Each structure stands twice: as C-alpha cells, then as structure tokens.
Amino acid sequence: xxxxxxxxxxxxxxxxxxxxxxxxxxxxxxFNTGATxxxxxxxxxxxxxxxxxxxxxISIVLNTVVIALLSSLLxxxxxxxxxxxxxxxxxxxxxxxxxxxxxVLMVSxxxxxxASFLIFFSFLxxxxxxxxxxxxxxxxSIPIVVLMVLPKINEMPRTMIDAAYDLGASKWQAxxxxxxxxxxxGIFAGYFMAFTYSLDxxxxxxxxxxxxxxxxxxxxxxxxxxxxxxxxxxxxxxxFLVSLLLVVGYYVLERYGHSRRVNRNKMMKGPNAQ
Amino acid sequence: MEMQKKxxxxxxxxxxxxLFVVAPMALILYQSLFDITGHFTFSNYTSYLESTTYLKMxxxxxxxxxxxxxxxxxxxxxxxxxxxxxxxxRLWLLLIILPTWINLLLKTYAFIGLFSxxxxxxxxxxxxxxxxxxxxxxxxxxIFVASYIEIPFMILPIFNSLDEINPSLINASRDLGASAWQxxxxxxxxxxxxxxxxxxxxxxxxxxxxxxxxxxxxxxRVITLGTAIEEHFLVTQNWGxxxxxxxxxxxxxxxxMFLTRERKSKGGQSR
Amino acid sequence: xxxxxxxxxNISKKYDDTPVLKKIDFEIESGKFYTLLGPSGSGKTTILxxxxxxxxxxxxxxxxxxxxxxxxxxxxxxxxxxxQDYALFPHLNVSQNIAFGLELKKMSKTDIQAKVAxxxxxVQLSGYENxxxxxxxxxxxxxxxxxxxxxxxxxxxxxxEPLSALDHKLxxxxxxxxxxxxxxxxxxxxxxxxxxxxxxxxxDQIFVMNDGRILQSGTxxxxxxxxxxxxxADFIGESNIVPGTMxxxxxxxxxxxxxxxxDAGMRPNEPVExxxxxxxxxxxxxxxxxxxxxxDSQLFRGVDYQITGHDADDxxxxxxxxxxxxVGAQVxxxxxxxxxxxxxxxxxxxxxxxxxxxxxx
Numbered sequence: 001x002x003x004x005x006x007x008x009x010x011x012x013x014x015x016x017x018x019x020x021x022x023x024x025x026x027x028x029x030x031f032n033t034g035a036t037x038x039x040x041x042x043x044x045x046x047x048x049x050x051x052x053x054x055x056x057x058i059s060i061v062l063n064t065v066v067i068a069l070l071s072s073l074l075x076x077x078x079x080x081x082x083x084x085x086x087x088x089x090x091x092x093x094x095x096x097x098x099x100x101x102x103x104v105l106m107v108s109x110x111x112x113x114x115a116s117f118l119i120f121f122s123f124l125x126x127x128x129x130x131x132x133x134x135x136x137x138x139x140x141s142i143p144i145v146v147l148m149v150l151p152k153i154n155e156m157p158r159t160m161i162d163a164a165y166d167l168g169a170s171k172w173q174a175x176x177x178x179x180x181x182x183x184x185x186g187i188f189a190g191y192f193m194a195f196t197y198s199l200d201x202x203x204x205x206x207x208x209x210x211x212x213x214x215x216x217x218x219x220x221x222x223x224x225x226x227x228x229x230x231x232x233x234x235x236x237x238x239x240f241l242v243s244l245l246l247v248v249g250y251y252v253l254e255r256y257g258h259s260r261r262v263n264r265n266k267m268m269k270g271p272n273a274q
Numbered sequence: 275m276e277m278q279k280k281x282x283x284x285x286x287x288x289x290x291x292x293l294f295v296v297a298p299m300a301l302i303l304y305q306s307l308f309d310i311t312g313h314f315t316f317s318n319y320t321s322y323l324e325s326t327t328y329l330k331m332x333x334x335x336x337x338x339x340x341x342x343x344x345x346x347x348x349x350x351x352x353x354x355x356x357x358x359x360x361x362x363x364r365l366w367l368l369l370i371i372l373p374t375w376i377n378l379l380l381k382t383y384a385f386i387g388l389f390s391x392x393x394x395x396x397x398x399x400x401x402x403x404x405x406x407x408x409x410x411x412x413x414x415x416x417i418f419v420a421s422y423i424e425i426p427f428m429i430l431p432i433f434n435s436l437d438e439i440n441p442s443l444i445n446a447s448r449d450l451g452a453s454a455w456q457x458x459x460x461x462x463x464x465x466x467x468x469x470x471x472x473x474x475x476x477x478x479x480x481x482x483x484x485x486x487x488x489x490x491x492x493x494x495r496v497i498t499l500g501t502a503i504e505e506h507f508l509v510t511q512n513w514g515x516x517x518x519x520x521x522x523x524x525x526x527x528x529x530x531m532f533l534t535r536e537r538k539s540k541g542g543q544s545r
Numbered sequence: 546x547x548x549x550x551x552x553x554x555n556i557s558k559k560y561d562d563t564p565v566l567k568k569i570d571f572e573i574e575s576g577k578f579y580t581l582l583g584p585s586g587s588g589k590t591t592i593l594x595x596x597x598x599x600x601x602x603x604x605x606x607x608x609x610x611x612x613x614x615x616x617x618x619x620x621x622x623x624x625x626x627x628x629q630d631y632a633l634f635p636h637l638n639v640s641q642n643i644a645f646g647l648e649l650k651k652m653s654k655t656d657i658q659a660k661v662a663x664x665x666x667x668v669q670l671s672g673y674e675n676x677x678x679x680x681x682x683x684x685x686x687x688x689x690x691x692x693x694x695x696x697x698x699x700x701x702x703x704x705x706e707p708l709s710a711l712d713h714k715l716x717x718x719x720x721x722x723x724x725x726x727x728x729x730x731x732x733x734x735x736x737x738x739x740x741x742x743x744x745x746x747x748x749d750q751i752f753v754m755n756d757g758r759i760l761q762s763g764t765x766x767x768x769x770x771x772x773x774x775x776x777x778a779d780f781i782g783e784s785n786i787v788p789g790t791m792x793x794x795x796x797x798x799x800x801x802x803x804x805x806x807x808d809a810g811m812r813p814n815e816p817v818e819x820x821x822x823x824x825x826x827x828x829x830x831x832x833x834x835x836x837x838x839x840x841d842s843q844l845f846r847g848v849d850y851q852i853t854g855h856d857a858d859d860x861x862x863x864x865x866x867x868x869x870x871x872v873g874a875q876v877x878x879x880x881x882x883x884x885x886x887x888x889x890x891x892x893x894x895x896x897x898x899x900x901x902x903x904x905x906x
Contacts, residue, residue, distance in 0.1 A: 008356045012366075015353050019373055019425070022384035025394065029387065037387030082287030104295050107475070107527065109483030111500040112520050115507050116298030119305050119517070139294035142287070162599050163632035165619040167646030167697060177645070181636040200377055202486060203500075207507065220379040224490055228387055236380040243375040251368060 023240060030233035037228050047234040054231065057219070063130075064199065064216040071137035072194035078138070079145025079194075080187055084179070086146065087153045106143045113140055114207030121208060128210025136208045137198045144197060145190035152186030153179070185254070192250055196243075302524075306517035318518035328502075332522065335498040338417065339481035343428075345421045346477050347470065350428035354469075355462075357429070358436040367433055374426045382490050385419050386410065389491070411493030419491045420481055428473040435469025436462070471534040479527050499523045548611070550575040550701060550733055551596060556605035558591055558757075565591050567757040569605070573735065575700075578727050580736045582744040583754030584780070589737045592754075593703050596735065597626045610700075625694035626703040630710070631686045633678045639665075639689055640674040646697040664692035667726065684715045691723075695730065702727075704736045708743065720746055741781045745769065753777050761894055773897050774888055778820045785826070787860045789819045789887075794904075797887060800836045800856055808887035810900040818888045823865040825884035828852070834877015838862050840870055 025037070033042040051057060082102070089095045105113060117139070121132050160182070164174040180187075202217035209218060216239075223229050309315045322328045353370070360366050373381065388395050389409040396406040409415050439462065447457040483500030499519055506516030549572035558566040566588045573579055581589035594600040595607060598619030607615040614622060625646075633642050643661045652660070665671050668688035673681075681689065687707060694702055704723070708716045724747050727734045738744055744751050745765040752762045761773040772778035778786055789799030794809035799819050811817065831837050838854035852864045854876070862878070870876055892900075 008359075011352060012356050012360075015349065016369070018422070019370065022381055022388060022422070023373060023376060025388055026380065026384045036392075038390065038392040078286045078290055081283045082290070085284035085287060098291075101291055101295055104299065107479060107531065109479055109500060109523060109527065111483040111485060111503045112302070112523060112527075113298075115503055115516060115520050116302040117294070118507060119301045119513065120294075120298045123301055135294075139290065142290050142294075157630055157632060159628040159630055159632035160634065162594075162597070162619070163626070163628060163634075164645075165599070166597055166624075166626045167693070168620045168649045169645075170620060173649060178634055182634070184636075196375055200375075202377075202379055203483075206486075206504075217377060217379050220377065220383060221486060221490075224379065224383045224386060228390075232380075232383060236377070236383070239380065240376055244372070247368075247372060247375055 023236075026233050027237045027240065030230060030237045032230060032233075035228075035230060037230070037233070047230040051231050051234045051238075057231070057235070060214050060216055060219050063213065067130075067134055067137055067215060068195050068198035071134055071141055071198045072191050075138045075141035075194045076145050076187060076191040079142045079190055080149050080183075082142065083146045083149035083153055084175075086150060102143045102146050104143075105140050106147070110201070110203030111207075114204040117204065118207045128208055129213045132208045132210070133205055133213060133215065136204050137201065140201070140204060141194035141197050144193045145187075148190035148193060149183060149186040152183040156182050192246075196246070299524075302517045302520050305513055306521050308514045310512045310514060315514075318514050322515075322518055322522070328519075331497050331502060332499060334496075335482055335500075336526070338413075338420075338496065338498060339478050341417050342420045342424060342481040343474055343478045345417065346424045346428045347473065349421070350425055350473065351432055351470070353425075354429045354432035354436055357433060363433075363437075367430075370429055371426050378423060379486065381423060382419060382487055385415070385422075385491055389415050410491065411495055413492075413496060416488060416492035416496045420484055420487055423487070424477040424481065427476040431469040431472040431476065432466055433469075435466040439465050468536055471536070474534050475531060478530055482526060483523060499526070548575065549573055549608075550610055551735075552606075552608040552611075553592070554606040554608065556592075556595070556602045556607065558588075558595070558600065559603045565757050566602075569757075569759060571752065571759060571762065573701075573733060575733055576731050577749040578724065578734045578736065578747055580738060580744040580748040580751045581754055582738060582741060582751050582780075584739055586756075587754040588757040589739075589752075589754050590705060593626075593705055593735060593737050596701070597624055597703055598622050623699055624701045624703060625697050625699040626705060627690050627694050627707045629706045631690040631707075633686055633689060633693070635678050638674070638678065639670075639676045639681075642678065642689060643693045643696050645693065650697075660696050661692075664696040667695060667729075668692045668722075683711055684719070687711065687719060691726070695726075699732065701733045701735060702730075704734060706737055706739070708738075709740075716743075723747060745781070753780065755780075759894075771886060771901070772820060772888065773892065773894060774890075775818055778818075778886075778888065783823050783863060783865075785821045785823065785860075785862050787819050789817055791815045791817050791887065795882075797885060800858065800860075802836070804835070804885060805882040806885040806887060807883050808885075809904045811887070811889060816890065818890070820886040820888060821880055821884055823851070823863040825880050826862070826864045826866075827879045828864060828866050828868060828870055829877045829879050831875045831877045834879055836878050837875055838878060839875050840872050843870060843872055 029037045029040065030047055031043050031045065032040050033044040033046065034040070086095060086098050086102075089098065113136075117132075117136050118128075121128060126132055156179070160178060161174055164178040169177060200217070201215075202221060205215050205218055206221070209215070216235075220232055220235070223232055306318055307314055307316065309317055357363055357366050357370065387393050390396070391406065391408070391410075393409075395409060400406055443461060443465070444457060447461045448454075452460060482498060483503070484498060485500035485504045488494070488496045488498055488501045499522065502519050503516050503523065506512045506519065551573040553569050553571050556566055556569040557564065569588075569592065581592055583589045591600060595602055595615070598614075598617065598621075602615055605615075606613055609622070609624075634645065637645065640661045643664055644657045647657045647660055661674065662671065665673055668691050670685060670688050670692065673685070673689070678686065678689070687710075690707070708719050708723075711719060720743060723734070723736075736744075736747060745768075748765055750762060751765055751768050752759045753768060754760065755776050761768055761777050763771075768777065769781055772781060772784075775786055778784045787799055789797050791808075791811040791814065792798045792803050793813060794811075795806055796803050797806045797808070797817065797819060798804075828834075836856060838856050840852055840854045842853050844851045849865045849867050850869055852866055852870060854862050854864070856862060864878065889897075
C-alpha cells in the first residue's frame with residue numbers, strides 16, 4: 001500500500017515536471033548572456049533592457065491589452081444581457097436551441113472562426129485592422145460569458161425574484177437590486193475568462209488582423225518563425241508573471257469571498273447549533 | 275406577467291447571433307461554392323474528393339488528431355484520478371490548469387529551444403549515451419507538443435467527473451464484494467465516461483485544426499486540415515478551396531460531437 | 546359575509562392544456578387566519594401565487610376590497626408573501642433585507658430604522674440588524690422572512706408552506722407564534738400547507754383542496770367532524786371509512802346490523818359511506834361490543850395504542866385506545882350514535898350544507 005502510494009506520487013511529480021519544464025526553461029534562458037536557448041553562458045538582464053527599449057514591442061503590448069480590456073468589457077455586457085434573456089425564455093426547447101447556437105463559436109475550431117470572420121469582413125468591405133480584431137474578440141468571448149453567467153442566474157431561486165416584486169420592486173429595481181448583485185460572481189468570472197481568451201488568442205486574430213495591426217501572439221509567432229530570439233523569452237517571463245498574478249488574484253478573491261462567508265457562518269452558528 | 279412589456283435588452287445579443295454566428299457560417303458554405311476566379315461551381319468539392327493529396331491530408335489530419343487525443347487521455351486519466359485523491363486537490367488542479375493561462379505561442383516557442391539540435395533534450399540524450407537526434411520538425415515533436423498543450427483540457431473534465439462521484443458509491447461497490455480493480459472498472463470508469471467524452475471533444479476538434487504548431491514544430495512536414503485552410507486563405511488566396519476544407523472540418527466536428535454526445539434519454543432524467 | 550377582502554370569481558388556470566384550477570369561487574374575510582389545505586398538485590399554491598400576483602388566471606376575476614386586482618402587477622399589491630424557502634436576499638444583511646420594500650417606497654432613513662427595529666421585535670430577534678443571512682439558523686431565517694413581510698404593513702399576508710423546512714419541535718413553536726402574530730396584527734393571513742394537523746391547529750377557516758377544486762370549506766371543527774366525502778375524511782385526521790346503506794333517517798346499516806345515527810335527509814336504502822374516527826371507538830369484550838373485530842396489530846405510540854383489526858366483511862378498523870389488547874384476540878367495539886358520520890356519494894358542498902340545514906334547524 002505504501003509503495004503504491006509513493007509510485008502514484010512519483011507519477012504526479014513527473015507530470016508536473018513535464019508541464020512546468022518548458023516554462024521554466026523559457027524563463028531560465030531569458031537571463032542568458034548569449035543569444036540562444038542552447039548554452040547558458042552567464043546571467044544578464046540585457047534581453048529585458050532590449051525588450052523595454054523596443055518601442056514596437058511596447059506598442060504591440062498596449063494594443064493587446066486595449067483589445068483585451070475593451071473586448072472583454074463589451075462581451076461581458078452583451079453576454080450578460082443575453083444570459084438574462086435566455087433565462088426568461090419560457091419553453092425549454094427554445095432555450096436549448098438558443099444555447100446550441102450560443103455554443104457554436106465555443107466548439108468551432110479557431111481556424112474556422114478566423115476564416116469565416118475573414119470572409120464576413122471582406123464581404124462587407126470592412127477594412128482589416130484594430131476594429132476587425134476588436135469585433136472578432138468580442139464575438140468569440142460572448143458565448144463564454146453567457147456560459148459563466150447563466151448558471152448563476154439559474155441557481156438563483158425563482159422565489160428571490162418573486163420576493164423582490166412582492167416587496168414592491170419594479171422590473172428594473174428587481175434587476176439592479178436583486179438579480180445583478182446575486183449574479184455578480186458569474187459576471188466577474190465571465191469577464192475574467194473573456195479577458196484571458198482575448199489575451200491568448202492567436203488563430204482568429206491571425207486571420208482578421210491584416211497588415212498594419214499586430215497583437216502579442218502574432219508578433220511572437222512571426223519572431224518564432226525566424227528562430228530563437230531571447231527577447232521573446234524575456235517577454236514570456238513577464239507575461240508568465242502577469243498571468244500568475246491574474247490567476248492568483250482571482251483565486252484569492254474568490255476564495256476569500258467564499259471562506260469569509262463560511263467562517264462567519266460557522267462562527268455565528270456555533271453557539272446555537274446544538 | 276412581469277415580462278409582458280416589450281424589452282429590448284436582448285437586441286445586442288441577437289445581433290451577435292445573426293452577424294457573428296449565423297452569417298459567417300453561411301458565408302463559409304457560400305464561399306466554398308466559388309472557384310478562384312469567382313465563378314459558381316461545385317468544382318472545389320469534386321477536386322477535393324478526386325485528389326489523393328487532399329484525401330490523404332484529411333486522413334493524416336484525423337490520424338494525428340486521434341493520436342494526440344489518445345496520448346493525452348493516456349496521461350490525463352491517471353493524473354486526474356491521482357489528483358482527485360490528494361488533500362488539497364482543488365489547489366493542485368489549479369496548478370495543472372495554470373499553464374493554460376500562459377500564451378499558447380510561448381509554450382510552443384519553448385519547445386523550439388528544448389527540441390533543437392543543441393537543445394536540452396539532445397544534451398540529455400547525449401548524456402545518457404543515446405546520441406543526438408533530429409527532434410524538431412518530426413511527427414513525434416508535433417504530437418508531443420500538441421499533447422502537451424491539450425493535457426489540461428483533458429484533465430479538467432475527467433477530474434470534475436471523478437469529483438462528482440458520490441463516495442458512498444465506491445463504498446457500496448466494495449460492500450457488494452467488488453475488489454478495488456473491479457470497482458474501478460465497473461463503477462468509476464462508467465461514471466467518468468461523460469468527462470472522458472467531453473475531454474475527447476475538447477482535444478480532438480482543436481487537434482484537427484492546429485496550424486501554428488504544425489508550422490513552428492512540425493516544420494511544414496505535418497499538414498492538418500487547419501494548416502490547409504490557413505494556406506488557402508492567407509497564402510495561395512484560394513478562398514473557395516479553403517472554405518471547402520473548412521466545410522469538411524465543420525462536418526468532421528459535428529461527427530465527433532455526435533459520436534461523443536451525452537445520451538440523456540437512457541437515464542430517463544426529466545428536468 | 547360583510548365586506549370580503551379577497552374574492553375569487555370563477556377562476557380557472559391552465560398550464561399549456563393541463564387544468565390546475567377548475568372554476569374556483571370563494572371569499573375571504575378581513576382579519577382572519579385562512580388555510581388552503583391539500584396534497585401537492587391540488588392547486589393551493591397556484592391560488593396563493595395568483596393572490597400575490599405571480600400568476601395570472603386563465604379566466605375569471607380576482608377582487609381585492611371589491612375592486613379587480615388580477616391585472617395589477619405583484620409589486621403594486623398591498624399583499625406580501627412569506628416564501629417556502631424564505632427567499633431572503635443573500636447579498637443583503639438582516640436589516641437591509643427588512644428595509645428592502647421600505648426603501649423602494651422612499652420611506653425616510655429614520656422611519657426605516659424604526660420600522661426595522663419594530664419588525665425585529667415582533668419576531669423576537671431584536672439586535673439582529675447587522676447579521677448576515679448566511680449566519681442565521683433555519684428558524685431565524687423564518688422569522689426574518691416574516692419581519693421583512695410585515696414591515697411593509699400588508700393588508701394580507703400570504704404564507705407558502707413556511708414551516709415545512711423546520712424540524713418538528715421548531716415547527717410547533719412557530720405555529721403558536723404565527724397564530725399569536727396574526728391576532729396581534731389583526732391582518733388576514735392566508736396559509737398554504739399539506740399538513741392537516743397544522744391546518745387544524747392554526748386556522749379560523751380551512752379550504753380543503755384536491756385536484757384543482759375546493760372540496761370543503763369551514764372551521765377546523767366542522768371539517769373534522771363532518772367531512773363531506775371520502776377524500777376529506779381520509780385527508781383530515783385518521784378515519785375508518787366503510788360502505789353502508791341508509792335504512793331510514795337516523796338509521797344506518799353496516800356490518801350486517803342497523804345502527805342509530807344522527808344524519809338524515811337521504812333516500813331510503815341509499816348507499817353511503819360511514820366514517821368513525823379511531824379515537825371515538827372504545828374496546829370492550831366481544832359480547833359487550835356493538836360490533837366485533839379481530840385484532841391484527843398493535844403499535845404503542847406514547848399517548849395511546851394504535852390498534853388495527855378487521856370485521857367479518859374484512860373491512861379494516863383502526864382504534865386509538867389507552868388500553869392494551871392482544872393481537873389475534875376478538876374484541877368488541879363500542880361507540881355513540883353521534884360518533885357515526887354519514888357521507889353521500891358525489892355530494893357537493895352546497896347540497897351538503899342545505900341538507901344539514903334541513904334537519905338541524
């Protein structure tokens with residue numbers, strides 16, 4: 001039994017190593033004095049200084065962040081409204097039909113989304129660039145927002161909304177004072193997912209970006225095609241830290257909110273429980 | 275009653291459905307019916323079906339996707355199973371999922387270094403006396419990197435389905451005389467099938483269409499449906515043929531989804 | 546009935562094509578405690594939700610203080626509801642929950658504070674203003690839900706099985722408190738339950754419902770002593786129901802004998818059902834009994850024994866007795882003529898009342 005336990009742990013350790021090795025490798029070589037990922041010749045921050053003085057790269061980072069912030073914000077707005085609408089559909093069949101349509105972009109391969117959006121934009125005679133990328137990012141983020149928000153609406157007991165009306169709330173007051181505060185965690189989760197989707201996207205952007213406009217993924221791709229460039233390593237270290245911060249922040253926020261409730265619950269119940 | 279008043283809050287969402295779901299899908303079908311000179315024709319489909327290159331490419335793409343999914347499942351199922359028995363399983367799961375938040379391109383890029391002629395993997399092989407090998411730009415490197423990237427998407431649904439299993443079901447199985455292995459085979463595996471199926475969907479469909487990994491790691495040796503679409507749209511500018519392959523890919527996607535769908539009617543759940 | 550506060554006129558309700566309420570008519574007087582009692586699916590909650598404004602009738606009219614109210618939305622009705630799951634807002638604390646309706650009415654801050662404190666005092670939870678909802682026990686949530694509703698000073702308070710989530714002991718306590726609260730406030734309570742004991746204990750008036758219809762309405766004593774039909778007799782309390790025939794007025798035939806009874810107004814030899822409550826039966830020796838049964842089982846229940854047996858025709862009889870007997874023994878049963886209640890087949894409430902009036906003066 002004990003031996004088996006150790007063996008299984010060994011397997012997990014192995015999986016974790018494989019998963020984190022490439023990332024560690026990237027970060028390690030970002031501090032290399034040399035120019036390759038082959039031989040570590042000494043510690044240096046020079047790739048970071050190159051990166052920070054690379055104005056093209058910095059403007060691309062800004063582009064990427066602006067696209068991510070804007071697209072996730074708008075996708076959250078539209079997606080939340082969509083989820084509210086889906087929730088109040090009376091017939092189950094109608095609900096399921098809308099949800100299937102909603103999920104088309106979730107299951108479609110990126111290449112299909114990218115190619116079909118490209119046809120769509122050129123069909124309308126739309127100029128490729130910032131706007132087409134922004135619209136595409138909004139478009140592929142909306143379904144994930146709906147999927148994050150809808151369960152929160154469904155979880156909300158029907159009687160809660162009845163109670164709001166019962167106590168004199170108008171439709172708008174019920175929405176703003178009861179429904180939205182209750183589903184806020186879902187909205188935040190949706191926003192967060194939409195934001196990371198946008199930051200991460202390569203394939204769709206690759207199709208609809210045209211010549212003048214570039215995001216980080218596109219830039220990394222074109223540099224990587226030309227071979228190893230340790231400036232990319234430096235960039236990836238920074239991006240890793242940012243993602244780590246985002247995820248940990250999100251996790252802590254969620255855990256804190258949750259455990260605060262639970263703890264208080266335990267505290268208050270303690271004396272009366274028995 | 276409270277919804278009787280006409281509301282317009284769903285308009286943006288409906289506009290999104292019309293403009294970015296229905297229209298693009300219709301357009302890709304429409305575009306597939308035009309040749310490179312802009313004439314209406316079925317020739318894209320006939321040439322696809324007559325060309326051994328296209329058919330072979332499609333077959334290869336499906337085969338690669340199958341291999342990627344298979345290896346991913348092989349690694350992920352035990353991982354999910356073992357993770358689920360850990361104390362702080364949620365935290366460990368988060369650590370497994372964490373790399374998915376790191377840009378896909380960067381992870382792929384890391385392997386260019388790792389797998390290169392003088393990269394660490396070859397250093398290691400030389401160190402153990404296996405000699406150096408061409409790893410980059412081979413089928414192996416493509417399947418390895420693709421599996422690496424897809425593993426978290428397989429672990430997550432399997433983990434969740436394991437997590438949902440009521441522990442008393444396991445106890446009941448043991449109580450009824452099943453050994454640990456019999457319990458695993460007859461109780462745990464059937465109950466985690468929905469997770470395996472959604473993992474299969476989540477891995478197989480993207481694997482059919484990966485194009486940047488084939489470019490960076492497969493070195494144009496590996497051509498998938500995704501690579502072919504990208505090639506036709508952005509390099510040779512033959513949108514009609516690209517759309518035709520796109521339609522094939524969409525059909526393949528529906529077939530996979532149909533084969534791995536949840537069969538709800540059997541359990542008779544009425545909700 | 547002077548001025549009914551709520552009237553249902555010919556109300557029907559269908560979901561898709563399934564009828565859930567069939568031509569309901571009733572009136573509710575101000576200031577009384579009403580209970581809608583019936584099994585699940587009988588339509589009692591639908592009636593409550595119609596009064597609250599969450600459901601529209603398919604046809605018919607609802608009047609409130611003589612004026613139509615069925616077209617008024619829920620948020621404009623002077624009626625509040627206590628929900629089965631309490632429906633307290635988890636993102637608001639206790640005082641914010643109670644103040645919810647008052648704030649919407651644009652009441653001033655100081656008035657709200659006073660009202661919240663008063664409502665909490667009413668439900669004996671003074672000082673709980675800043676508690677979070679998650680930190681309350683089931684019974685406390687129940688009280689806060691009541692406080693939130695009464696803070697709005699509704700003319701009618703609707704209670705949708707509010708005690709069903711509480712344990713037995715707490716439920717008994719809350720029953721006493723609800724009754725007291727209703728008398729203190731003097732407003733109309735309409736209470737929905739499937740628990741007949743609860744209905745009997747709390748109500749001034751009970752409407753017994755089944756299958757979308759009101760079968761019988763009356764005071765708890767009326768309904769217990771004179772159930773209109775098999776369903777009501779069976780649903781309210783424990784009953785022995787056996788078939789028989791009316792030999793003549795005040796004489797009923799069952800178990801191969803004629804028995805004296807207090808019912809009249811039926812056709813001679815009309816087939817009827819006889820109801821005798823288990824607590825009205827006493828056990829004696831076989832030869833002294835008005836009828837004889839063989840004892841099949843005996844359960845000790847604390848206050849008494851529940852004894853079941855069968856007669857010569859194999860009809861089952863349940864007897865609640867404080868004396869023990871022996872399983873398998875033949876015993877005699879004694880009862881008084883007024884313990885026998887006669888039910889006609891297919892008699893509705895109107896003809897039932899008319900018949901009772903005809904011989905009871």
